Structure formats: structure tokens, C-alpha cells
Amino acid sequence: MKLxxxxxxxxxxxxxxxxxPVWIMRQAGRYLPEYRAVREKADFMTMVKTxxxxxxxxxxxxxxxxxxxxxxxxxxxxxxxxxxxNLEMHEGKGPVFPNPIRTKNDVDKLxxxxxxxELKYVLDAVELTKKELDNKVPLIGFAGSPWTLMTYMVxxxxxxNFSFVKQLIYNEPELAHQLLDKxxxxxxxxLSAKIEAxxxxxxxxxxxxxILAQNEFEEFSLQYIxxxxxxxxxxxxxxxxxxxxxxxxLNRLAKSGADVLGLDWTMDLGKVRKKTGDKVxxxxxxxxxxxxxxxxxxxxxxxxxxxxxxxGSGHIFNLGHGILPDIDPEKVKALVKYVKEATAERNSx
Amino acid sequence: MKLxxxxxxxxxxxxxxxxxPVWIMRQAGRYLPEYRAVREKADFMTMVKTxxxxxxxxxxxxxxxxxxxxxxxxxxxxxxxxxxxNLEMHEGKGPVFPNPIRTKNDVDKLxxxxxxxELKYVLDAVELTKKELDNKVPLIGFAGSPWTLMTYMVxxxxxxNFSFVKQLIYNEPELAHQLLDKxxxxxxxxLSAKIEAxxxxxxxxxxxxxILAQNEFEEFSLQYIxxxxxxxxxxxxxxxxxxxxxxxxLNRLAKSGADVLGLDWTMDLGKVRKKTGDKVxxxxxxxxxxxxxxxxxxxxxxxxxxxxxxxGSGHIFNLGHGILPDIDPEKVKALVKYVKEATAERNSx
Numbered sequence: 001m002k003l004x005x006x007x008x009x010x011x012x013x014x015x016x017x018x019x020x021p022v023w024i025m026r027q028a029g030r031y032l033p034e035y036r037a038v039r040e041k042a043d044f045m046t047m048v049k050t051x052x053x054x055x056x057x058x059x060x061x062x063x064x065x066x067x068x069x070x071x072x073x074x075x076x077x078x079x080x081x082x083x084x085x086n087l088e089m090h091e092g093k094g095p096v097f098p099n100p101i102r103t104k105n106d107v108d109k110l111x112x113x114x115x116x117x118e119l120k121y122v123l124d125a126v127e128l129t130k131k132e133l134d135n136k137v138p139l140i141g142f143a144g145s146p147w148t149l150m151t152y153m154v155x156x157x158x159x160x161n162f163s164f165v166k167q168l169i170y171n172e173p174e175l176a177h178q179l180l181d182k183x184x185x186x187x188x189x190x191l192s193a194k195i196e197a198x199x200x201x202x203x204x205x206x207x208x209x210x211i212l213a214q215n216e217f218e219e220f221s222l223q224y225i226x227x228x229x230x231x232x233x234x235x236x237x238x239x240x241x242x243x244x245x246x247x248x249x250l251n252r253l254a255k256s257g258a259d260v261l262g263l264d265w266t267m268d269l270g271k272v273r274k275k276t277g278d279k280v281x282x283x284x285x286x287x288x289x290x291x292x293x294x295x296x297x298x299x300x301x302x303x304x305x306x307x308x309x310x311x312g313s314g315h316i317f318n319l320g321h322g323i324l325p326d327i328d329p330e331k332v333k334a335l336v337k338y339v340k341e342a343t344a345e346r347n348s349x
Numbered sequence: 350m351k352l353x354x355x356x357x358x359x360x361x362x363x364x365x366x367x368x369x370p371v372w373i374m375r376q377a378g379r380y381l382p383e384y385r386a387v388r389e390k391a392d393f394m395t396m397v398k399t400x401x402x403x404x405x406x407x408x409x410x411x412x413x414x415x416x417x418x419x420x421x422x423x424x425x426x427x428x429x430x431x432x433x434x435n436l437e438m439h440e441g442k443g444p445v446f447p448n449p450i451r452t453k454n455d456v457d458k459l460x461x462x463x464x465x466x467e468l469k470y471v472l473d474a475v476e477l478t479k480k481e482l483d484n485k486v487p488l489i490g491f492a493g494s495p496w497t498l499m500t501y502m503v504x505x506x507x508x509x510n511f512s513f514v515k516q517l518i519y520n521e522p523e524l525a526h527q528l529l530d531k532x533x534x535x536x537x538x539x540l541s542a543k544i545e546a547x548x549x550x551x552x553x554x555x556x557x558x559x560i561l562a563q564n565e566f567e568e569f570s571l572q573y574i575x576x577x578x579x580x581x582x583x584x585x586x587x588x589x590x591x592x593x594x595x596x597x598x599l600n601r602l603a604k605s606g607a608d609v610l611g612l613d614w615t616m617d618l619g620k621v622r623k624k625t626g627d628k629v630x631x632x633x634x635x636x637x638x639x640x641x642x643x644x645x646x647x648x649x650x651x652x653x654x655x656x657x658x659x660x661g662s663g664h665i666f667n668l669g670h671g672i673l674p675d676i677d678p679e680k681v682k683a684l685v686k687y688v689k690e691a692t693a694e695r696n697s698x
Contacts, residue, residue, distance in 0.1 A: 161673055166638035170646055213614045213636050213669075215653070247596040248617065265562045268597065287562050289515035297519055304564070320562075324510055 005137045008069040009200060012238035012259050014281050014314035020306070020343035021068035022336050023140075025242075025262075026322030027061040028073045032329055034060050044089045048075055054125035055132055062137055064329065066336045069138050069201070072129060072194075074122060076144030076205055079186050080153050082118035083110040093158065100156025100164070104172075107179045113186055115193035122190075126197035141199035143191050145206035145243075146183035146228065147221035150176070162211050169220055176220065184224040188231035195234050203240040203262070204228060210245020217249060222256060229257035240283060244321065254279045265320030269308040282309065285320035286335075291327045295334050302338055306346070317343075354486045357418040358549060361587035361608050363630050363663035369655070369692035370417035371685050372489075374591075374611075375671030376410040377422045381678055383409045393438045397423055403474035404481055411486055413678065415685045418487050418550070421478060421543075423471060425493030425554055428535050429502050431467035432459040442507065449505025449513070453521075456528045462535055464542035471539075475546035490548035492540050494555035494592075495532035495577065496570035499525070511560050518569055525569065533573040537580035544583050552589040552611070553577060559594020566598055571605060578606035589632060593670065603628045614669030618657040631658065634669035635684075640676045644683050651687055655695070666692075 003009070007021035029035055035057055038047065047053045057073040077095050081087035088096045101107060113119065129139055144152075154165040169176045191202045209221045221243070229239050241253060242262030253261055254276035261280050263272060265287035273282060290301045302317075309315040317339045323332065352358070356370035378384055384406055387396060396402045406422040426444050430436035437445045450456060462468065478488055493501075503514040518525045540551045558570045570592070578588050590602060591611030602610055603625040610629050612621060614636035622631060639650045651666075658664040666688045672681065 161638065163638060163641065163673065163675070166636070167641040170639060170642035210615065214617055216636075245594075245615070248615065266559065266594070266597065268563055287515070287565075289510065289512060290519060292512065292516040293519035324512065326512070 003135050003138055003200070005068055008316060009138050009238065011313055011316050012201060012240070012281050013236075014278070016313050017347070018344060019340055019347055020315050020317050022317035022339040023067040023069040023071065024061070024065070024323050024332065024336075025071075025319055027065060027067055027332075028057045028071065029323060030325035031323055031327045031332065032060055032064065034064060044075075045087065047073065048078065049121045051121060051125040051128045054122075055129040058125075058129045058139070059132055062133065065332050066340075067137070069140050070129065070133060071140040071142060071203070072122070072126060072199065074125070074142070076142065076149065076207075077152060078119060078122060079113070079143065079183070079190060080110075080149055082113045083186065085110075085153060095152060095157070097153060097156045101150075101153045101179065102164070102168075104175055104178075107175060107182070110179075110182060112182070113189070115190045119190060119193070123193055123197040126194055126199055130198040138200035139198065140201045140203055140240075141191065141194035142203040142205060143187045143228075145204050145209065145221060145241075146180045146187060146224035147209060147212075148205060148207045149183050149187070150179055151208040151211075153179075162208070169216065180220065180224045181227075184227040185231070188228045191228070192231075192233040195232065195237050199237070201238045201240065202232070202234075203242060204258075206241065206243035206246065209243040210247075214248045217246060218252065222249060222252060225253075225258075226256045238281075242283070250275055260316065262318065263320065267320075269305065269315070270310055273309060273314075278314065281314040281316060283316040283318050285318070288319045288321050288324050288327075291319075291323065291331050291335065295331065298331060298335055299338055299342075302335065302342065306339075306342065311346075352484050352487055352549070354417055357665060358487050358587065360662055360665050361550060361589070361630050362585075363627070365662050366696070367693060368689055368696055369664050369666050371666040371688040372416040372418040372420065373410070373414070373672050373681065373685075374420075374668055376414060376416055376681075377406045377420065378672060379674035380672055380676045380681070381409055381413065383413060393424075394436065397427065398470045400470060400474040400477045403471075404478040407474075407478045407488070408481055411482065414681050415689075416486070418489055419478065419482060420489040420491060420552070421471070421475060421548065423474070423491070425491065425498065425556075426501060427468060427471060428462070428492065428532070428539060429459075429498055431462045431464075432535065434459075434502060444501060445506045446502060447505075450499075450502045450528065451513070451517075453524055453527075456524060456531070459528075459531060461531070462538070464539045468539060468542070472542055472546040475543055475548055479547040487549035488547065489550045489552055489589075490540065490543035491552040491554060492536045492577075494553050494558065494570060494590075495529045495536060495573035496558060496561075497554060497556045498532050498536070499528055500557040500560075502528075511557070518565065529569065529573045530576075533576040534580070537577045540577070541580075541582040544581065544586050548586070550587045550589065551581065551583075552591060553607075555590065555592035555595065558592040559596075563597045566595060567601065571598060571601060574602075574607075575605045587630075591632070599624055609665065611667065612669065616669075618654065618664070619659055622658060622663075627663065630663040630665060632665040632667050634667070637668045637670050637673050637676075640668075640672065640680050640684065644680065647680060647684055648687055648691075651684065651691065655688075655691065660695075
């Protein structure tokens with residue numbers, strides 16, 4: 001079945017588009033009253049693990065906000081959870097692993113997962129969502145990068161200084177590489193299965209890439225992102241890499257096999273576009289806090305992002321990070337509407 | 350009186366040096382048992398406000414670790430505290446202002462401070478420290494940038510998304526500018542008084558500059574850092590600006606009037622040196638977590654930092670952020686010793 005709106009996929013491949021596609025990181029989330037209504041009846045992990053609920057939440061922003069792509073409601077930590085780490089979600093404290101990875105024994109004990117078994121609930125959610133979406137817009141699937149997953153698995157909970165994972169890479173680099181390798185296989189298998197189940201694109205979140213020095217990023221993160229991308233079984237489904245805070249090695253990232261780089265709001269789209277020489281499409285990068293402003297200011301800041309990218313295809317409008325839970329949904333609707341109108345007008349000139 | 354060791358000051362001005370000077374951000378801190386011994390008898394703010402204790406703690410790392418500069422033990426938030434905000438230090442939670450700034454009335458109520466009155470305890474600490482240091486090494490004084498101070502004052506406590514301060518700049522930019530202007534005056538007066546009291550250099554910490562998009566950084570932070578530097582009364586005392594996470598506008602920062610830019614560990618010293626065209630000296634930038642590694646690895650990483658800067662004067666060795674409280678002081682001693690030896694050997698070639 002052909003997609004009714006394939007703007008997002010076209011822009012990922014830098015093909016001509018009538019207007020710039022737009023979606024929002026964490027668009028299926030707490031800022032929506034419709035999301036909170038579901039959340040009142042089920043806890044977070046139940047929502048993630050129940051295909052009917054995951055599908056319902058995934059589709060909400062397509063209908064309510066009018067985005068050009070859906071992204072499957074899930075969590076990057078379902079992989080370590082499936083490997084046997086028992087993910088706990090603590091209200092207001094974020095994810096916790098009661099037994100963080102600290103030794104070779106901990107790494108060896110991690111299960112090699114078969115996504116068709118341990119993560120079947122995700123694949124079922126993909127299939128159900130695709131059916132309910134009825135080809136209205138493409139569906140994105142996502143995963144954490146091996147480095148970002150390892151960071152959570154080793155720290156065990158939120159961290160300010162990332163002392164444990166840094167100790168691991170400095171003092172036991174071989175063990176770190178062993179774990180990263182294991183995770184790269186799991187992530188590639190998982191994303192391949194999601195694609196087989198029907199997602200039209202995948203995004204790899206390297207949330208913690210930016211805590212590494214430049215050479216360490218290459219050794220401990222980029223290398224494994226590249227391995228994941230190499231091993232994903234896909235036909236033409238684009239891969240997006242969002243490495244928050246990674247302001248360096250962008251040229252190397254652009255050669256990782258990714259079709260799209262997601263950029264946070266501290267980056268300059270135009271400069272990155274020049275640097276990466278149109279090898280990749282770019283996604284981003286409005287500061288999520290701009291949505292606290294009034295609509296005139298929001299429009300002004302949208303225009304700055306559009307101007308910064310400049311003319312031509314290859315831009316996917318998004319925030320530079322996930323939408324915050326206390327944002328007014330009316331402003332998000334206004335943002336999406338305005339990006340559509342402003343870019344359609346620009347493209348018709 | 351002439352300083353016995355002026356390597357740090359010479360490097361700040363990019364004059365020739367026999368070896369690279371080295372000091373450590375937060376060197377007068379919790380990782381030292383001698384610091385913790387004082388801390389057991391007095392709480393943090395008492396230590397800050399008692400010149401005898403502040404002087405004692407300031408000098409500890411000079412004697413114990415062998416650094417080439419002392420930095421006055423204090424806190425960037427003494428300024429808002431003196432303006433009437435009643436700084437509270439909560440163990441494990443960090444600084445709290447019970448009545449954060451949210452309205453024009455809050456801003457208007459802030460006292461215009463005279464550092465010779467409200468912050469006399471700092472100036473007394475400077476004089477006492479200078480006396481006790483006996484010109485062994487230079488003494489650095491520091492302050493927060495107006496933007497960073499405003500961030501703490503508006504958020505009121507630790508923040509993940511900085512929603513309140515972002516709301517202020519988007520929705521009430523005039524009020525934000527009014528507050529920043531007031532803070533720029535206070536910071537300049539404060540640093541001028543510290544220089545008059547005897548500090549040999551000053552460092553401005555822009556801890557939260559990096560949460561801003563590039564143009565916002567220029568409007569809300571850099572502009573006021575420049576104003577502070579313009580208004581500091583100084584003879585030849587160098588100004589260091591450390592803007593954590595600010596990977597952009599480095600050329601503009603280099604033209605702010607600063608003599609030295611401090612860089613975090615995600616920056617490449619060599620590339621920044623090329624970009625800023627030897628307009629400024631550079632300070633940094635070893636990842637503080639490298640001190641979790643063994644001594645061989647630490648040496649290896651030190652060499653990478655030195656190689657990255659390259660030959661010639663204008664480098665001050667430091668960490669890329671404050672030292673962490675659980676670091677073994679023996680490793681810090683080893684670091685300082687090794688930087689001294691390695692760079693003396695390189696310079697003699």
C-alpha cells in the first residue's frame with residue numbers, strides 16, 4: 001500500500017518536496033491530555049508492552065497535532081530490559097536498573113535476545129499501528145545507540161557525571177567494547193525486525209554521545225552506530241541518527257550510513273549543512289523551550305530555523321530535543337500548521 | 350612584591366614559559382581530606398564567609414597538590430545572596446533560592462550591592478590569602494557570568510530543562526535584559542574590588558551558556574560577559590572566560606576582551622586554537638573522569654591534550670570541568686607532577 005503522505009520519507013532521501021515535513025520528538029507524550037487519559041489507567045511500562053495502548057498513543061499526535069510522521073510509542077530501554085535487566089520506571093526519577101552492569105560476569109549474563117520473542121510486543125505494536133494508521137503517514141521506529149544503552153545499563157539510574165561508565169571505558173576498555181558489540185548486534189536485530197514488521201524509517205538516539213571527548217566518541221559511540229547501520233536489514237527505509245550535544249565529528253557521522261542527522265538546538269543547521277556537504281538530510285532543531293513563548297515569537301523562531309537551513313530539500317522540521325510535558329498542545333498545533341504553511345509558500349515561489 | 354612563580358600569568362598573556370602551568374577547577378574541594386576536615390567543623394556558607402577558613406582551604410592545593418595558581422575558595426552565588434536572595438546550600442541537592450526571581454517586582458527588589466560592604470568577607474579573604482600565600486603563586490578570583498547567575502536566580506534550584514529562565518527570555522526579554530544589566534554591573538564591581546584587594550587574575554564561569562541556541566547566547570550571555578570585561582578595573586590582570594558547552598561563537602568569545610578561554614573536554618584545543626587565531630590563550634581540557642583511570646592512562650590522556658594544543662606558549666593545563674569529589678588526591682598530585690615534567694622536557698628540546 002502506498003503512503004498517502006510520504007513527505008517525510010522523501011525529505012529523508014533529499015528528494016524534492018512541496019513543503020517541509022514536520023514531526024516532534026516525544027510527540028506521543030505527556031503534554032497531550034489524550035495521552036494522560038491513557039496513562040491514568042496504565043503505568044508507563046504497561047503502555048509500552050500493550051500493543052493496543054502503544055498503537056493508540058502513537059496515533060494520537062497524527063490526528064490531534066497533524067504531524068507528517070508517527071513514531072512508535074516505546075522506550076529505548078526495552079532492549080536492556082529484554083536482556084534481563086528488569087527496567088523499573090520511577091515516577092519523577094526516571095528509569096532505574098536495580099542491578100547495574102559493573103563486571104565481566106554482569107556482561108556475560110546478559111541474554112542474547114531474539115526480537116521476535118522477547119520484544120514481540122513491540123513488533124505486534126508496529127503491525128497494529130500500521131493497520132490503524134491506514135497509510136496516512138509513515139511510521140518511525142527507534143532504538144538507543146549502543147553507547148547510550150550502555151550508559152544507562154552501567155550507571156543504573158540518572159547520573160550527573162557518568163562516573164561509572166567513564167570508569168569502565170578508561171579502566172576496562174575491552175569489557176566496554178565487548179558490551180557495546182553485544183548491544184550493536186541487539187540494536188541491529190531489533191531495528192531489522194521493526195522494519196520487517198512495517199516501520200518506514202528508524203531513528204537511533206545517541207542521547208549521551210555528547211558526554212564523550214571527541215576521540216572517545218569515535219571509539220565508543222560512532223563506531224557502534226556505524227556497525228548498527230551496516231547490519232540493519234532494510235530496503236529503502238531511511239536511518240536517522242540523533243546524537244545530542246555532539247557538535248564535532250559531524251562529517252564522520254554523515255558518513256556512518258545515516259540518511260539523516262538530527263541536530264539539537266545549539267547547532268546551526270546552515271553551517272552543518274555546509275560541513276556535511278549535502279551527504280545527509282538534516283532534522284531539527286527548534287529549542288523545545290520556544291514553545292513556552294507566544295505564537296508570534298514561535299513563528300519568528302520557526303522562520304530562523306527555516307532560514308538557517310536555507311533552500312532546497314533535505315530538511316525535516318523538528319524540535320532540537322523532546323517536547324516538554326508542560327507545553328500547551330494548542331501551541332504545538334500552531335507550530336505544525338505554521339511550518340506547513342510557511343514552507344509551502346516558500347516552495348511555491 | 351614579585352611572584353615567585355608567575356608561569357600561569359605569563360601563559361595567560363601568551364608569553365614564553367619554561368613549562369606549561371597547571372591548576373585544577375575546584376582544586377580547593379571535597380576530594381581533599383584536608384578540605385573535608387575543615388568542612389566537618391563548619392558548613393559550606395560559613396566556610397565561604399569566614400576569611401580564615403576560606404584562606405586555609407584556598408591554599409591547601411598549592412601546598413598539597415603543587416598547582417601553579419590558587420583560586421579563592423568561594424561560590425558564584427555570593428552575588429545574588431548579597432543582593433538579598435538568601436542562598437541556601439542543601440546537602441546533595443545543591444544551591445537553593447527559596448524565592449526565585451519571576452516578576453519585574455522581584456528584579457526591582459534586588460539590592461544594588463557595594464562589594465566593599467555586602468561582600469567585604471570575600472575581599473578580606475583575598476587579603477588574608479595573599480598574605481599567607483606569600484607570593485608563592487598567583488591568586489585567581491572568580492565570578493559567575495550574568496547569564497549563569499540569572500539562570501540560578503530564576504530557576505531557584507537545580508533544573509533539567511531550564512524552563513523558567515527560558516520562559517523569561519522568550520516572553521519578557523526586556524525584563525531579562527534589565528536583570529542581566531544589573532548583574533553585569535554587580536559582577537564587574539565585584540571583580541574590580543577583588544582585583545583591588547589583590548587577586549592576580551579573574552575567571553568568569555558561564556556554566557549555563559551552553560543551554561542557549563547560538564544567537565541567544567550572543568544576546569543573553571556573550572553581550573553581558575563583554576560588558577563585564579569592559580567594566581572591570583584592572584591593570585594587567587588577565588580575564589579567563591569558561592563557557593561550558595559553548596562550542597560555537599568561539600571567535601566572538603575570543604574578541605570579548607578575555608585573555609584566556611577555558612574549554613570543556615568535548616572541544617579540540619588545536620582546532621579552537623586555529624579558529625581563534627592565537628587571539629587568546631586556552632585553558633583546559635582533560636575530562637575530569639580521566640582521573641578515575643590508572644596513572645598510565647592518565648599520562649596517555651595528558652599527552653593527548655598537550656599534543657592537541659601543540660607547540661608554543663598560551664596553554665594553561667586544567668581539567669575540562671571541576672574535579673569530582675571522589676577522586677584520589679594521589680592521582681591529582683601525579684597529574685600535576687606529570688604535566689610539569691612532560692612540558693618542561695618538551696620545552697627544553
